[in-house]
Amino acid sequence: MTNIVLCGIGGQGTVLASKLLAAAGMQKGYTVQSAETIGMAQRGGSVFSHLRLGGADETVDSPMIALGTADILIGFEPGETVRLLPYLKPDGQVITASRSVMPVTAALTGGSYDGADFIQYLEDNVQNLSVVDTETALAELGNPKVTNVLLLGYAAESGALGLTAKDLKEALKDRLPEKLWEVNFKALDYAKRA
Amino acid sequence: MHNEFLMGNEAIALGALAAGVNVVCGYPGTPSSEVLETVAKRKTDATYVEWSVNEKAAMELAAGAAYSGARALVTMKQVGLNVASDPLMSLEYVGVKGGMVVLVADDPGPISSQTEQDTRTFASFSKVPCFDPSSPEEAYEMIQEAFDFSEKYGTPVFLRPTTRVDHGYASILVKDEDEYYVNTPEGFVKDSSRWVIFPRLSFQNHGKIEARNEELRTTLSEYPRNQVFHKKYVENLPPDRAHRGVAAGGISYAYAKEALASLDKAGDVALLKVATPFPFPEKLALEFLVGLDEVLVLEELDPVIERELTYIVGKYGLNTTIYGKLSHHRPASGENTRDNVLEGLQQFLHLEPTEPKSSLPEPPALPVRPPVLCAGCPHRASFYAVKQAMKGQKAFFAGDIGCYTLGNAQPLDMCDTCLCMGAGVNIAQGIRRVEPDTTVFAFVGDSTFFASAITGVINAVYNQANMTLVLLDNSTTAMTGHQPHPGTGRTMMGEVVEKIDPVKVLEGIGVTEVVCLDPMDLGTAVPEVKRVSALPGVKAIIFQYPCIALFKPTEYCVVDQEACINCRRCIKELGCPALFIEDGRVKIDPGTCTACGLCNQVCPKKCIGGVAR
Known part of the structure; x- marks a missing residue:
């Protein structure tokens, strides 16, 4: 059983990322269950997705993951990654975007919100951590919207998913129009050259 | 049979199709909406599907179909059942001929609802049998069994999944189209002793229903899912x-x-x-x-x-x-x-609690991220225009159900009340009856207007109220995922039809002043709101601007840092999620910004401009 938690902010493509993993998992013959935030929170709120991939002889009873049992946590925003860190098992893998997104509440009060504090916290508390320099990567890829697929590439590369970038590409072909394949394939492969 | 990765709601839709459902209707509401959308996507030619104007209309339409021997599915969220409760309470006494499943999605939490009401309790109140699936896979099978059960006992039945079943995904073995059950409706057979509810019939059927439900306490003990x-x-x-x-x-x-x-x-x-x-x-x-x-x-x-x-x-x-x-x-x-x-x-079980698997130190203060109106959302501009127009005046702003409930957040703070679908129009009248010196506004979205606000406007005109209706017309049902409605000119059967024009509706009711405005043009909108709201009687302002989520923006805005005086008026006035502060300066996130330009309209230096993507 592989337990995967994805998190981010509404609009970052958490749901699509979860569906790509699920589709790739099914092609590999896993039994898949997932659950995610849909509805009001999608409007800029914190969103998450739980995804469970069970092997041939494993049954998945519920789509929700218990605290301290996720094999891998993929976060599209450092503060959100920290928010869901309690789901990670002790030696689990974390893949997080470096770029923080300031909440409207902080901008309004003139308050500061610095993603660096959260990156530091993750570095202090997570053994298997991969911080993706999303700003540089997205600039190189020339598309600000592919954070989700970029991080999936790193997750595949870490080996903790049980899925490869090649598996994800196949799933991606079924989910996205052909004109978006190239930039997403590049985003998936970015982890390999990094 | 074949395997598919399905959302619970998709599984329910495919289960209904496998059961030979003939008529599917409903009103959108999280977490139920995807059931009907999936039926529309995956149906065979023999299935009729519609978004009805509200849940009551849907329930009655489904009842008519089931009277005629059709298998009917009606979908809604739990609070929608309140709207549809009038027909349902009586329908249980009359009964159905074709199988009728009432899909009501409950929302523990609540995650996106006004109440934590329980449809299982509604089941015992209305005496309607209730099936409660524990997983998407079970929901797929259960709805097929529910149709058989409904036909066998001649009663509508509830299927009441909760959010985690509705929106949970699972890989499920589903039937191929050639394995679907085919139900050929007999048609409506006239029999006024059966289909016309009179006290005598209600008395007789009440006794039968109680006896049946008592018997079912034994029979359902054999149902393998119990x-x-x-x-x-x-x-x-x-x-x-x-x-x-x-x-x-x-x-x-x-x-x-x-x-x-x-x-x-x-x-x-x-x-x-x-x-x-x-x-x-x-x-x-x-x-x-x-x-x-x-x-x-x-x-x-x-x-x-x-x-x-x-x-x-x-x-x-x-x-x-x-x-x-x-x-x-x-x-x-x-x-x-x-x-x-x-x-x-x-x-x-008197067991030791599990040792925490990891002991993490307290993290830095986590960001608070309440849901907000999207960057570029026309509602933000509409609220801002009314707010500016009413500056310094005693005013009341009734909100309603939809994305625009988010107008309550700072800095807009333009939603003083929110109760249930369409309530704002009447609440505004009630406030004004007690506070005649308050200028009252009722904000309502276009889908909500058609669903349940029109009667409120009729009430206002008839009873000589003084109020301003503000119709936020973004040409869609945005909050629940952009479903069409009577004002959009599209149906779930794929037809392009005449749009029902709210202007004509309001004029027909007798609202004499109906003004259509572009919310993104604050220069025109603000004085018009001032003028219209000062008129006597019932007035209407229609802010027309399509939902921003339906368009791919071609530009985004940047702040001219040379000209910016860092007054942060754009941030303080609008609360747009694309605006943020970095290194002490206002910046705009290009990925979020849609170049609506509202921020430049409030900027004293007019130093924000759009650039091409």
Whole structure:
């Protein structure tokens, strides 16, 4: 059983990322269950997705993951990654975007919100951590919207998913129009050259 | 048969199609909307599907179809059932000919609803049998069984999944189209002694319904989805150990099963799964209870199973103690989770709580991220225009149900009340009756207007109210995922039809001043709002601007940092999520910005401009 938690902010493509993993998992013959935030929170709120991939002889009873049992946590925003860190098992893998997104509440009060504090916290508390320099990567890829697929590439590369970038590409072909394949394939492969 | 990765709601839709459903109707509402959308996507030519104007219309349409021998499915969220309760309460007395399933999605938490009401309780109130699936896979099978059941007993039935089943995904084995059951409706057969509800008929049928539901408490005990697991009675149990059982339904059953499997010392705990909370499988529950000392009930929303078990214990003079919400052993409100179910079981079984798997130090203060109106959302501009127009005046702003409820947040703060669909129009009138010196506004979205605000406007005109209706017309039902409605000119059958024009509707009712405005043009909008709201009687302002989420923006805005005086008026006035502060300066996130330009309109230096993507 592989337990995967994805998190981010509404609009970052958490749901699509979860569906790509699920589709790739099914092609590999896993039994898949997932659950995610849909509805009001999608409007800029914190969103998450739980995804469970069970092997041939494993049954998945519920789509929700218990605290301290996720094999891998993929976060599209450092503060959100920290928010869901309690789901990670002790030696689990974390893949997080470096770029923080300031909440409207902080901008309004003139308050500061610095993603660096959260990156530091993750570095202090997570053994298997991969911080993706999303700003540089997205600039190189020339598309600000592919954070989700970029991080999936790193997750595949870490080996903790049980899925490869090649598996994800196949799933991606079924989910996205052909004109978006190239930039997403590049985003998936970015982890390999990094 | 083939395997598909399906959302629970998609599985329910495919289950209905496999059961040969002929007519599907409903009104959008999270977490139910995807059921009808999936039917529209995957249906065969023989299936009719529509978004009805509201849940009451949908319930009545489905009833008519079922009277004619069609298999009908009507979909809504739990609060939608309140709107449809008038026809449903009577329909149970009249009954149906074709199978009729009333899909009501409950929302423990609540995650995106006004109430934590429980459709299982509504089932016993309305006497309508209720099926409660514990997983997407089970929901797929259960809706097919529910159609058969409905036809067999001539009654509408509830299928009431909760959010985690509706929006959970699973790989499910589903039927191919050539395996679908085909239902050919006989047509409506006139019989006024059957289809016309009169007190005498109600009296007769009431008795029959009570007898049937009592009988079903035994019959449904044989329904294989109601089940008892691991029941074994150990003779001469040591005095420190008790015979214990757990009862659960819906997603809580899935949590309980998994949690029990993870506890080594839980081997001899009996487990009762309740798939039909109404009528309750009494016979099965009795078999489960006999010999048990203590039972923990795991369920969300109302203590339905707990009350039933407590009743059965009393009825048969058993010596079992029932623990749950009523005994304060489980939380009265909110969702169950994997973790709080495990914790509850450990306490109940006198087991040590699981050692925290990781001991993390306190993190830095986590960002608060309430949902907000999208960057570029026209509602932000509409609210801002009215706010500016009413500056310094005593004014009241009634909100309503939709994305625009988010207008309540700072800095807009333009939603003083929100109750239920369409309520704002009448609440505004009520406030004004008590406070004649207050200028009252009622904000309502276009879909909500058609669903349930028109009667409020008629009430206002008839009773000579003084108010301004503000129709936020973004040409869609945005909050629930952009469904078409009577004003959009599209139907779920794919037809392009005449749009119902709210201007004509309002004029027809007798609203004499109806003004259409572009909310993004503050220079025109603000003085017009001032002028219109000062007129006597009932007035209407229609802000017309399509939902921003339906368009791919071609530009984004940047702040000219040379010209910017860092007054931050754009941020303080609008609360747009694309605007943020970095290194002490206002910046705009290009990925979020849609170049609506509202921020430049409030900027004293006019130093924000759009650039091409």
